[in-house]
Amino acid sequence: MVNDYTDTLQKLCHHLRQLAGPDAEITPQTDLIDELAIDSVKLLNLIMEVEDEFDISVPINALADVQTVHELASLIHQIKSAKQ
Amino acid sequence: MSLLDKLDAVAAARKALLPEGVDVFGIPVEEVYSSTEAKIGDRRILFLGTNNYLGLTFAPECLQAAHKAIDSEGTGTTGSRMANGSYCGHRALEREFADFYHCQSCIVFTTGYQANLATISGLAGAGDVVLIDGDSHASIYDGCRLSGAEIIRFRHNDMADLDKRLRRLGERSRSTLIIIEGIYSMLGDRAPLADVVKLKNAHGSTLLLDEAHSLGVLGQTGQGLVEETGLMDGVDFITGTFSKSLGGIGGYCVSNHPQLDQLRYVSRPYIFTASPTPATIASTRAALRLLHDGTELRQKLWKNARQLYSRLRELGYRLGPEPSPVIATILDTPQQALALWNGLLEHGIYVNLILPPAAPDGKSLVRCSVSAVHTSEQMDYVGQAFAELSEVILR
Numbered sequence A: 001m002v003n004d005y006t007d008t009l010q011k012l013c014h015h016l017r018q019l020a021g022p023d024a025e026i027t028p029q030t031d032l033i034d035e036l037a038i039d040s041v042k043l044l045n046l047i048m049e050v051e052d053e054f055d056i057s058v059p060i061n062a063l064a065d066v067q068t069v070h071e072l073a074s075l076i077h078q079i080k081s082a083k084q
Numbered sequence B: 001m002s003l004l005d006k007l008d009a010v011a012a013a014r015k016a017l018l019p020e021g022v023d024v025f026g027i028p029v030e031e032v033y034s035s036t037e038a039k040i041g042d043r044r045i046l047f048l049g050t051n052n053y054l055g056l057t058f059a060p061e062c063l064q065a066a067h068k069a070i071d072s073e074g075t076g077t078t079g080s081r082m083a084n085g086s087y088c089g090h091r092a093l094e095r096e097f098a099d100f101y102h103c104q105s106c107i108v109f110t111t112g113y114q115a116n117l118a119t120i121s122g123l124a125g126a127g128d129v130v131l132i133d134g135d136s137h138a139s140i141y142d143g144c145r146l147s148g149a150e151i152i153r154f155r156h157n158d159m160a161d162l163d164k165r166l167r168r169l170g171e172r173s174r175s176t177l178i179i180i181e182g183i184y185s186m187l188g189d190r191a192p193l194a195d196v197v198k199l200k201n202a203h204g205s206t207l208l209l210d211e212a213h214s215l216g217v218l219g220q221t222g223q224g225l226v227e228e229t230g231l232m233d234g235v236d237f238i239t240g241t242f243s244k245s246l247g248g249i250g251g252y253c254v255s256n257h258p259q260l261d262q263l264r265y266v267s268r269p270y271i272f273t274a275s276p277t278p279a280t281i282a283s284t285r286a287a288l289r290l291l292h293d294g295t296e297l298r299q300k301l302w303k304n305a306r307q308l309y310s311r312l313r314e315l316g317y318r319l320g321p322e323p324s325p326v327i328a329t330i331l332d333t334p335q336q337a338l339a340l341w342n343g344l345l346e347h348g349i350y351v352n353l354i355l356p357p358a359a360p361d362g363k364s365l366v367r368c369s370v371s372a373v374h375t376s377e378q379m380d381y382v383g384q385a386f387a388e389l390s391e392v393i394l395r
């Protein structure tokens, strides 16, 4: 399960790098909005890509609590695990 | 950040983007001359951004009906229908809307915004799912939030994406409300209704269609996309508004499900707000008759819409995917959109400016809405103004 989370995090970071540029420093604690300048429109587009990658749907209600890379990765991981 | 600091930040962001001296999002209209002309500042300007699709705001039948209702029933109902009762006019309008759609039931609401809030939050609740098009109007998003249901978006008009999301839901697709619009307010394109109905049937979901911009515009009698496609039986609930082609204010939901009536007892945006004024109800009843018989108005509307759409396309403007009375030019930057909007205003033409995040995908839009009562001279003048501005804006 832990490996699975690490895998999710890595894949998410790959998508984030495409949005934020190759030089952006991305750690689990990075704030999506303040540090990566990902606004609400970009975030929703990012979510669409991530949903396709993991074959899940992320309810937008759940995104209200997401600020950091780690929080988004955990949310995706949680939805993925619930599906299995 | 304090509560007021947050508003200061909003003001600063707006100031950085918008020019000094013009209140872009609160243009003062001094006098209204007709359905299409008004005075802004000291100039006579052409309205090309209102949703007055059939031009009924000054129809003598509607004015007379409203005058009569004010004189006989007063200026307001001063409360909700649950507390203060349902006037004759409210009940009659609901019957007339149900008949218009050949449907069993109708509920009238105080605004179109509330029609969506009330219908969505009355139908779906915690544990259910609402599956909405990504380009949905704010009233749909807000209705979904109010419902407490899980909110999932699908890519705008993308049926493969909708199908995928319904499949992912498994059994939960049976407690899922799919929401689409007849004509989308941003780009003026239609929902692929036949495909949506197929998917909703295959997955056992429920379908709500918002005909806000298509009422009076599509179909032989103006019912909207359901009539144009002949798919009334495939749609569970239809919402719409009086504020566009009917030239008033208010909203409705119609359905063949007898359960619709229960929304009157569970839906907070129906219960906890005052009912529409007698004048509003009366003018809407008159407008609905004109809309039903408005084949000629619809022909005129579509002639204007097609003419402007092809003219703008010729000039090189980027537009929505199909001609419609909502014609949006898509600009690369907010500055470009602002320059076009301002240029049009200087030519005496008032249109809508839509900047991110209100427009989909971070786009900036300058949106025109044509009316059946725009004259061909007015449409030619608009084409000419866009032509002059294209040299500056699109260069």
Ligand SMILES: Cc1ncc(COP(=O)(O)O)c(C=O)c1O
Residues within 6 Å of the ligand: B111, B112, B113, B114, B116, B137, B139, B181, B185, B210, B212, B213, B241, B242, B243, B244, B249, B250, B251
């Ligand atoms: C698609 C859609 N639904 C609902 C509404 C809300 O209608 P109203 O402005 O009449 O409250 C609008 C318009 O603003 C709309 O564009």
